[in-house]
Amino acid sequence: xxxxxxxxxxxxxxxxxxxxxxxxxxxxxxxxxxxxxxxxxxxxxxxxxxxxxxxxxxxxxxxxxxxxxxxxxxxxxxxxxxxxxxxxxxxxxxxxxxxxxxxxxxxxxxxxxx
Amino acid sequence: xxxxxxxxxxxxxxxxxxxxxxxxxxxxxxxxxxxxxxxxxxxxxxxxxxxxxxxxxxxxxxxxxxxxxxxxxxxxxxxxxxxxxxxxxxxxxxxxxxxxxxxxxxxxxxxxxx
Amino acid sequence: xxxxxxxxxxxxxxxxxxxxxxxxxxxxxxxxxxxxxxxxxxxxxxxxxxxxxxxxxxxxxxxxxxxxxxxxxxxxxxxxxxxxxxxxxxxxxxxxxxxxxxxxxxxxxxxxxx
Amino acid sequence: xxxxxxxxxxxxxxxxxxxxxxxxxxxxxxxxxxxxxxxxxxxxxxxxxxxxxxxxxxxxxxxxxxxxxxxxxxxxxxxxxxxxxxxxxxxxxxxxxxxxxxxxxxxxxxxxxx
Numbered sequence: 001x002x003x004x005x006x007x008x009x010x011x012x013x014x015x016x017x018x019x020x021x022x023x024x025x026x027x028x029x030x031x032x033x034x035x036x037x038x039x040x041x042x043x044x045x046x047x048x049x050x051x052x053x054x055x056x057x058x059x060x061x062x063x064x065x066x067x068x069x070x071x072x073x074x075x076x077x078x079x080x081x082x083x084x085x086x087x088x089x090x091x092x093x094x095x096x097x098x099x100x101x102x103x104x105x106x107x108x109x110x111x112x113x114x
Numbered sequence: 115x116x117x118x119x120x121x122x123x124x125x126x127x128x129x130x131x132x133x134x135x136x137x138x139x140x141x142x143x144x145x146x147x148x149x150x151x152x153x154x155x156x157x158x159x160x161x162x163x164x165x166x167x168x169x170x171x172x173x174x175x176x177x178x179x180x181x182x183x184x185x186x187x188x189x190x191x192x193x194x195x196x197x198x199x200x201x202x203x204x205x206x207x208x209x210x211x212x213x214x215x216x217x218x219x220x221x222x223x224x225x226x227x228x
Numbered sequence: 229x230x231x232x233x234x235x236x237x238x239x240x241x242x243x244x245x246x247x248x249x250x251x252x253x254x255x256x257x258x259x260x261x262x263x264x265x266x267x268x269x270x271x272x273x274x275x276x277x278x279x280x281x282x283x284x285x286x287x288x289x290x291x292x293x294x295x296x297x298x299x300x301x302x303x304x305x306x307x308x309x310x311x312x313x314x315x316x317x318x319x320x321x322x323x324x325x326x327x328x329x330x331x332x333x334x335x336x337x338x339x340x341x342x
Numbered sequence: 343x344x345x346x347x348x349x350x351x352x353x354x355x356x357x358x359x360x361x362x363x364x365x366x367x368x369x370x371x372x373x374x375x376x377x378x379x380x381x382x383x384x385x386x387x388x389x390x391x392x393x394x395x396x397x398x399x400x401x402x403x404x405x406x407x408x409x410x411x412x413x414x415x416x417x418x419x420x421x422x423x424x425x426x427x428x429x430x431x432x433x434x435x436x437x438x439x440x441x442x443x444x445x446x447x448x449x450x451x452x453x454x455x456x
Contacts, residue, residue, distance in 0.1 A: 010360060014356050014360075017397075017400070018352060018356075018396075018400045021397065021400035021401050022400055022402075024158070024401075025155065025158075025400075025401050025402055028151040028154055028155050029151070033147055033148055033151055034147055034148060037142040037143070037147055040142055040154070041139065041142050041287070044138070044139075044158070044287055045284060045287055045289040045290075045291060048280060048283045048284055048287065048289075049280070049284065049291065049295070051280075051393065051397070052276060052277070052279075052280030052283075054360075055276045055280075055359075055363065055393070056273060056276055056277065058359070058360045058363035058364055058367075059269070059272055059273055059276065059363050059366075059367050060364075060367050061273040061276075061302075062273075063273060063277065063298055063301065063302050066297075066298045066301070067277070067295075067298050069294075070291055070294045070295050070298060073291065073294070074289075074291050124246060128242050128246075131283075131286070132238060132242075132282075132286045135283065135286035135287050136286055136288075138287075139286075139287050139288050155401070158401055159398060159401055159403040159404075159405060161286075162394060162397045162398055162401065162403075163394070163398065163405065163409070165279065165283070165394075166390060166391070166393075166394030166397075168246075169245075169249065169279070169390045169394075170387060170390055170391065172245070172246045172249035172250055172253075172275075173249050173252075173253050173383070173386055173387055173390065174250075174253055175387040175390075175416075176387075177387060177391065177412055177415065177416050180411075180412045180415070181391070181409075181412050183408075184405055184408045184409050184412060187405065187408070188403075188405050191405075252386070253383065253386075256379040256382055256383050257379070261375055261376055261379055262375055262376055265370040265371070265375055268370055268382070269367065269370050272366070272367075272386070
């Protein structure tokens with residue numbers, strides 16, 4: 001695997017973890033937090049997964065590809081949920097969904113290197 | 115600092131991080147989640163701090179004492195909030211508050227070694 | 229999945245992460261550190277993976293099983309390497325190998341729940 | 343504290359954690375690893391501290407300032423060590439030292455907001 005691919009995927013994971021944490025914290029301040037609990041839960045799971053994938057890749061671990069496979073699934077699950085709320089005007093969810101999709105794509109490429 | 119002191123404080127931090135994560139996840143499933151948002155927020159902060167303190171101590175870092183000082187404050191803040199909800203019957207908050215107080219005490223001892 | 233199974237696997241992951249970090253730090257103090265570089269590298273990867281698995285499980289994440297599959301592989305790889313050095317008298321490697329095997333077993337059971 | 347200041351400091355912490363992990367992994371592949379053990383140890387401590395500071399800041403935690411105070415010290419300690427090896431031609435140490443100094447500066451500003 002190329003160094004550049006590692007770097008791009010690490011950057012995507014770091015950006016996604018950040019967006020997920022900020023989305024969770026912002027959701028907790030929304031009036032209708034009762035509708036956002038699944039979003040917060042998936043934010044937390046996705047953030048933890050992305051931080052982990054970034055750490056393993058920064059160690060150039062041979063387990064990176066397998067971990068990125070799981071991380072891509074977590075990112076897509078979080079993006080699915082965030083997009084529902086983004087459609088209703090939640091800006092932090094829109095930003096989070098974008099970061100999740102970008103990260104899922106980068107992780108999928110890492111998971112199946114050509 | 116003694117190995118046993120490190121071990122006890124690591125154990126307390128690990129137990130507290132776990133209790134905080136479980137409390138956050140349980141809070142998200144409560145009907146009255148709107149009253150628990152500060153609790154969830156502090157759970158997340160305290161869990162992150164405790165995981166970090168445990169990691170630094172497991173590396174026998176010389177920064178452990180300073181980090182434990184900050185960690186104790188996070189634990190006490192989370193305990194203060196959880197105790198309010200524990201008084202109203204939230205069992206996960208009660209368990210979390212207990213883990214936070216135990217961890218705060220262990221971290222305070224680590225922060226000022228005799 | 230049962231709560232007890234989650235709890236047992238979290239405990240095994242936490243203990244393994246701790247043993248791996250302590251093994252890495254102890255290896256760095258050995259005179260023959262030049263022979264232990266792969267051990268340190270795998271310690272770091274395995275510790276990161278175990279911390280991540282513990283965090284996801286403490287959030288009761290639905291991705292836990294998939295992550296535990298990857299974590300079991302990391303644990304077994306670390307155990308394989310540590311056992312070589314344990315056979316030559318490295319006590320921290322022996323303890324680490326034991327924690328890794330225990331964790332691999334717990335993660336494998338989590339990965340394929342019956 | 344301004345959002346931009348949080349963002350800049352998070353970015354510096356993330357970049358520093360990455361540089362530290364990569365420096366540690368690269369050090370482990372050097373022939374003269376015996377001279378680099380303190381560097382690896384501080385890399386690991388600094389990486390853990392920076393990941394933690396980034397996570398707490400991404401949660402907009404009120405403990406961010408105190409944690410950044412400790413993080414700045416870890417960054418400067420790691421930079422001091424890496425600079426010694428950078429002077430002898432270790433490129434990963436030079437990059438790591440630069441990331442550590444940048445992060446220390448950002449963390450110091452976060453630690454004492456004006």
